[in-house]
Amino acid sequence: MAFTRTQIGIAVGAGALLVFVFLGYIWWLGDQGPVLARSEDHDPLTGLPVSIRMNPLRDRSIEHSANKFLRELRDGHCDDLLSGWEHDYRKKYARFICSSEAQHPLLSWELADWESAPPLTILHYRGKRRNGNGQPGTDQELFTVTTENKGGQWVVTKYDAMY
Numbered sequence: 001m002a003f004t005r006t007q008i009g010i011a012v013g014a015g016a017l018l019v020f021v022f023l024g025y026i027w028w029l030g031d032q033g034p035v036l037a038r039s040e041d042h043d044p045l046t047g048l049p050v051s052i053r054m055n056p057l058r059d060r061s062i063e064h065s066a067n068k069f070l071r072e073l074r075d076g077h078c079d080d081l082l083s084g085w086e087h088d089y090r091k092k093y094a095r096f097i098c099s100s101e102a103q104h105p106l107l108s109w110e111l112a113d114w115e116s117a118p119p120l121t122i123l124h125y126r127g128k129r130r131n132g133n134g135q136p137g138t139d140q141e142l143f144t145v146t147t148e149n150k151g152g153q154w155v156v157t158k159y160d161a162m163y
Helices: 005-030 061-074 090-103
Strands: 035-038 052-054 106-117 120-130 138-150 153-161
Touching: 035 106, 052 106, 061 106, 061 120, 061 138, 061 153, 090 153, 120 153
Parallel strands: none
Antiparallel strands: 035 052, 106 120, 120 138, 138 153
């Protein structure tokens, strides 16, 4: 079957239009923040949105540093991880975190919200922990990880959890 010049022109034009729209969408995404949309529904207890839609082109170095921190915490390296926090008022807080994490180990987590407060970024997570009372099962809890950009590298500076 032979194609006419008009049909070929229409096909090329449609293809170019699709490429142009796709590149425009990628350019638009590049100018957006890390959170594209938050649901209208909020958890009545915490005030966090029920769901969020993240930008696939966001800088994930913040999340990588927070996830590395959480994996180390989960794997039982709490004392090594928080040894840098062993000054002034945070010495008791670091000990409290380590003992609480040993009693209620973190099993899994997912990002629930992202809050930018330059130079800090606060990541809110929903996590599952093993019950601390010896009964089988898990508890669903919220916790936050605060990161700060120090010398071009994101460092965890604070961890808040309810046990």
